[in-house]
Amino acid sequence: MKRIFTISGLVLLFSFFIITAYAQNIAIKGKVSDAATSETLIGVSVTVKGTTTGTQTDVNGAFSLSAPSNATLVFSYIGYAGQEVPVNGKSVIDVRLNAAQNELNQVVVIGYGTQRKIDNTGAVATVKGADIAKQASTNPLSALEGKVAGVEIINSGSPGSSPQINIRGMGTVYGNTKPLFVVDGVWYDDISFLNNDDIENLTVLKDASSTAIYGVRAANGVILITTKRGKAGKAVINYNAYIGWQAVTNQVQMANGTEYATAINELYSENGVTPAFSDNPAQFGTGTNWYDQILRNAFVTNHQLSISGGSDKYNYNVSFGYLDQDGIVKTNNYQRYTVHVANDFKVAKTVKIGFTANILSGSSKDIDGGIFHEMYTAAPIVPVFYNNGAYGDPADYNVGGGANYNPEATIDFFHQKSKTKQLSGNVYGEWDIIQGLKFRMSFGGQLAQSEVRGYDPIYFATGGQQRITSSLDVNHTENRDWIWDNTLTYDKTIKKHKITALLGYSALKNRTSYADAFADSVANAASGNLHTSFPSGTNVNLTYPANAQFLTTQLSQFARVNYSYNNRYLINASIRHDGASEFYPNPYGWFPSVGAGWVISNEDFMKGQHFFSNLKLRASYGEVGNANVPINPSLLTVTNDPTQYTAIFGNPQTANPGKSINTVVPPTTTWEKAQGTDVGIEAAILNDHLQIEAEYYNRITKNAVFNIPIPGSTGENGPNGGILGNQADIKNDGFEFTLTWRQQVNHDWFYSISPNLGINNNIVTKVLSGNNPIYGGGNGITNGSLATRTVQGSPIGEFYGYQVVGVFQNASQIAGSAQKGTQPGDFIYRDVNGDGQISSTDRVNLGNPNAKIGYGVNTYIKFKNFDLQLDLQGRADVSIYNANLAYRFGNENFSQDFYDHRWHGDGTSNTYPSVNIGSTANSAPNSFYVTSGAYFRLRNAQLGYTLPGDLMRKWGIQSIRLYANAQNALNIFGYKGFSPEVGGGPTNLGIDANVYPLYATYNFGVNVTF
Amino acid sequence: MKNKKIYLNAATGFGIMAALLFAQGCKKSFLNATPATTTVATQFWKTQNDATSAVNAMYADLHNWNDIAFAPIAIESMGSDDVTKGSVPTDATFMNEYNNFTVTAGEGQLEGFWTGMYNNINFANQILDNVPGISMDGSLKARYLAEAQFIRAWDYFRLVRAYGDVPLRIHVPKNASDYNLARTPKAQVWAQIQSDLTAAAAVLPTTYSAADVGHVTKGAALALNAKASLYLKNWADVVKYTNAVTALGVYSLFPNYEKMFRTQNKNNVESIFEIQNMLIPNNPAASNSQYSQVQMPRVTEPAGGWGFNDPSPSLVAEFESGDPRFIGTVIITGTTTPEGDMIDASAPNPYYNMKSYVPFDEYVSGYNQGCQQDKICLRYADVLLMNAEANNELGNSAAALASLELVRARARAGNAAILPKVTTTDQGALRTAIYHERRVELGMEFDRYFDVIRQGRGAAVFGPRGWKAGKNEVWPIPQNEIDLSAGTLTQNPGY
Secondary structure, three states: OHHHHHHHHHHHHHHHHHHHHHOOEEEEEEEEEEOOOOOEOOOOEEEEOOOOOEEEOOOOOEEEEEEEOOOEEEEEOOOEOOEEEEOOOOOEOOEEEOEOOOOOOOEEEEOOEEEEHHHOOOOEEEEEHHHHHHOOOOOHHHHOOOOOOOEEEEOOOOOOOOOEEEEOOOOOOOOOOOOEEEEOOEEEOOOOOOOHHHEEEEEEEOOHHHHHHHHHHOOOOEEEEEEOOOOOEEEEEEEEEEEEEEEEOOOOOEOOHHHHHHHHHHHHHHOOOOOOOOOOHHHHOOOOOHHHHHEOOEEEEEEEEEEEEEOOOEEEEEEEEEEEEEOOEOOOEEEEEEEEEEEEEEOOOOEEEEEEEEEEEEEEEOOOOOHHHHHHHOOOOOOOEOOOOOEOOHHHHOOOOOOOOOHHHHHHOOEEEEEEEEEEEEEEEEEEEEOOEEEEEEEEEEEEEEEEEEEEOOEEEEOOEEEOOOEEEEEEEEEEEEEEEEEEEEEEEEOOEEEEEEEEEEEEEEEEEEEEEEEEOOOOEOOEOOOOOOOOOOOOEEEOOHHHOEEEEEEEEEEEEEEEEOOOEEEEEEEEEEEEHHHOOOOEEEEEEEEEEEEHHHOHHHOOOOOEEEEEEEEEEEEEEEOOOOOOOOOOEEEOOOOOOEEEEOOOOEEEEOOEOOOOOOOOOOOEEEEEEEEEEEEEEOOOOEEEEEEEEEEEEEEEEEEEEOOHHHOOOOOOOEEEEEEEEEEEEEEEEEEEEEEEOOOOEEEEEEEEEEEEEEEEEEEOOOOOOEEEOOOOOHHHOOOEEEOOOOOOOEEEEEOEEEEOOOHHHHHOOOOOOOOOOOEEEOOOOOOOOOOHHHOEEEEOOOOOEEEEEEEEEEEOOEEEEEEEEEEEOOEEEEHHHOOOOOOOOOEHHHHHHOOOOOOOOOOOOOHHHHOHHHHOOEHHHEEEOOEEEEEEEEEEEEOOHHHHHHOOOOEEEEEEEEEEEEEEEOOOOOOOOOOOOHHHOOEEOOOOOOEEEEEEEEEEEO | OHHHHHHHHHHHHHHHHHHHHHOOOOHHHHOOOOOOOOEEHHHOOOOHHHHHHHHHHHHHHHHOHHHHOHHHHHHHHOOOOOEEEEOOOOOOOHHHHHHOOOOOOOOHHHHHHHHHHHHHHHHHHHHHHHHHHOOOOHHHHHHHHHHHHHHHHHHHHHHHHHHOOEOOOOOOOOOHHHOOOOOEOHHHHHHHHHHHHHHHHHHOOOOOOHHHEOEOOHHHHHHHHHHHHHHOOOHHHHHHHHHHHHHOOOOOOOOOOOHHHOHHHOOOOOEEEEEOOOOOOOOOOOOOOOOOOOOOOOOOOOOOOOOEEEEOHHHHHHOOOOOOOOOOOEEEOOOEOOOOOEOOOOOOOOEEEOOOOOOHHHOOOOOOOOOOOOEEEEEHHHHHHHHHHHHHHHOOHHHHHHHHHHHHHHHHOOOOOOOOOOOOOOHHHHHHHHHHHHHHHOOOOOOHHHHHHHOOOHHHHHHHHOOOOOOOOOOOOOHHHHHHOOOOOOOOOOO
């Protein structure tokens, strides 16, 4: 005891000694002035980096303080670019600060180059890589949620999956709604291979004039991402890590054992089935809570180590990342390793070359996609296991079809693993030909392979869950894409004229190939149930489905001119000529754009005022195309789908593949072209404390590819039984507002609040062949009934069905109604046309799944060494369809809410139907299932603490920050299902049939910079 | 010097860009990209293999969902007194609408059946329009065309008795003006059916080699022609065609009625037209027939199915006592089937369809239950009964009794105590006996509903469940089709 005390005491003394030995403070004084005007600046914050020591400049712009001779002083002042000056033993330090007109002098990334924000006339939003890395999301897009007005992110939740992203509404029905992702100049459809920590900068190009330079892939907006590169200077090592857990939030309660038995008794009696299901429902008590059984709190950890540095001649950035994320469903796991390497070399005075490489290796243990529906419907009266260890069998409880499974058995006997390996990146060279003229060539692409391996063993769990033969299915996808870009840029400033001209040429090729191998009776391996190859001698069925192979090419030329006069008047114009193989033999299209701007605050008549530090008006117009339509729509092809057209002949029988034509000659199809107009105003007032950005946009998709159904007697059987052609116009228009308030209260306190709001209206304005509606949204609806209708004058995929006006209470009410075949407890539908019967002509519009309003509020507070970030986010004026309620074929369970409010006798409810909600009459798409999908939530909350610099410096560490983070911890919504974030394609958006539950992530992390 | 270098550099830079921008070279061909696995229509219909592939596609389509599962159950079976909906009461309640004649034009199976038939007709038309142009073996070409004619006639046969007047499309549509055909009067459709069958019968072989079993035969064309004539009440033609089938000398009645429908006895001596299905090893996706699955007993074993289209008490009561055809038609819940499967008493329905049933031990995990079960669409017993009925209508009671007795004798299987020989020569009584025989011989074979209607007995037999004369002889035209035709298609009266 005594000894320990003595030793620790010595250690303390020793460290004290060391600290005091290092902390040789000296007195420093100086003056801070404006670099341009030489005016002294009052109230400039001067702090010693890494400490809380600091002061402010006085009325003469002078300051004095004492600091260690090897410290760094940090000068910061709103409206000016900050500076850091090492003391290096000096006792007088004078500093000249440059006025930064906020972000306006900063440079934004635009297509094929950069531009000063002040010169930009389009709608461009930038998100710093640091803001993305701060989020606990494993995918960069999830981290964007709520940060940019007009950008809607819908998360699916499962580990390793990419969220859905819509920029300014859905502009297509058949095309792909994904925006174009450009990462370091290489085009992608999906960026889940990127590690958030490797992103330097993410820019969203929202309006047509900014995206037109990308021509044929730009209709849904463009997201530009640059990954981190090295910077000249000493090597900097960063280590970021967090660990945490994910837990389900807003859990839907299901009926318990007794309630389930009572409900099924009612179901039997309403359908005239005898005897009753159970003569004593109370015996079942609480029963099994399947959600508790199958879901868990899931562990997640993420680590990233990066080293970057360089000199004038070269720089490098290398990073390694590791992610291990369990899913909230048991056995689900996703693991990912990423490597990022970026190098730039200045090989000669005018020539620079470099490369970027991103490597990903990911693997996941997958879960059965139907498990969510199983948890929702499994009978609570069935125990998970019997006392003897066998699985609880629904057959023993007469549960029957519809819920004839034990979800635990589903989880235990599902063996599927996915693996992905991907290499992507590019190589480039830049040549400064003459002053201002630069030529750049880059060649990039990706090589990706992924494999999904699923093994079904021989097993017995329950009567309905067993296999007497095993099988192994392996499918293999390979992507090989390349893109070759060449640009010539000329920058020149002559007196008040500033001009930048760009000329470019680009070619690309994307190829996806897919193969599937399947074999029966693959014996269990000795060590377990999984396999790495088909055992020799196995008869393997290998297929290359024609509709899963893709090959597209593109050839483009483009040009752009940016001109600004006296920093006041701006004109930007671009044009792109694209040829895309999807529309061969008419593959070409022209995509022009023009934008104009007026920086009012730089005008002479604005010189005297101090209210506006910036005021700018801008307007733009552009045309972009969407090539992501079903491949080669104009080509008449032969179908050879082996699952549909394999004929059997012979004795013994043999399989004979068939091929024929089952489509009619399609009309010539060309681009979907979107014409977008954007008008905006940007202002910074109150000494740059408040920035405002507001705009109105209008985007019309012309020649939208639409499938017009044709009479069935043609025998034509296309993807949806119709002809695909350019047949419609779709309009998306709306407003976006973004405010940012920033204030450095004093040198301890800083805060900023940034709310943003996007309002979008979606409508089909014209369909060439008249009022032909397209019905969709049948997935997950009982009997495959179609719940959405897309027709001229309405939004895409609007819910369409019967209007419920009550519930039949008794037989006499039915006798006097238009629905004579129903029974008490069924929905009363409105007889819209008053013809005395309910038929398909009595259907009405029920709701719009395209969200009208999306908003976010991002706040940041800094106090001394603490920082707090609160991000709120929400959606409003959106409808979703709760398909789970009626997707019933037998004795599925009910939700607690439904059970508590159901009709179960005359007068018990006039809003909820009886337990017979799954009947054809009640499960038909109707207004009961359509509810508001609005929600509000605390998307992210992060509290961080940066350790004092004094301790750090002696270990050679620049900073250590610790933080605690909660994502999705607080969700407020009225929807009775699991999560109001329900995605889907254009004609089946918002239908909740099998949605991954909402979960919160809590984690603790550290950011270390050496 | 420096200026020169600058200009040289600039020129080089522009030169590179110009070369890239204006190089014509491989431009357009670079954009002609089709994945290797896609066949473009302009490269099809060139070789014998293409013709064979097209014929395969046409046959394969016969066991697609709309052609063999739910839609035929709704349209061709549910209306009759032979069946009840089946499964649990809350499952697919729209089937009840066919059983009690409350179905309206918007019901989904109407559209499914319509499009299923026309899709198959399209495959036949593709062959008939395109194969003549292929240079290939002459007799094989003629045979393929005859097969297409038969299949097309088969599809139109099913359409015309389901909906009445239907658009008669006998060529592949060439442009948009061809898409919207009006309804053709059914007399014309019947005429086309019979002319196709007559032409096909002249070309099709009587039998095939072992490798080609499953392709349609001369006997099939003759038998279907007999059936068409039966619906048209051309009794003389019925007798002519049925006698021609017998004269081929290749068909006889399979001795064991129940075993006739088992997978071990595919394409037996009694089968005339049979839709071929198979459990293809290592290929569950292509083994897509759900014909058996939707009707298999709804038991909890994995081999169990959905339990639809069950024998009704009325059908059960129709069998004479001791008739072994009863056990070959009806599975009784709570008992063991002749193949040894115990149907647990807890199954929700009292009876299940024996003719579509596949023994549980033939089930393979991952495949549709009963995907290997064939569907016999025409068999010799039906030919004999058509012969008996037509002869009776013509007054040839001796010939009628002889054909009828052949069918009963097979069922009797030597047991003199059951199924007494029918001897009455009274046309009315013999007619009743033949109608009864059709019901117990062809029960659960998708024949009864339209059979009773063509016999003129719809109101008498189905009236109690709501069948109305002047309306329910046919089903409504699918509302979706009427909408798509913008009114060119008209609805059937009463709907």
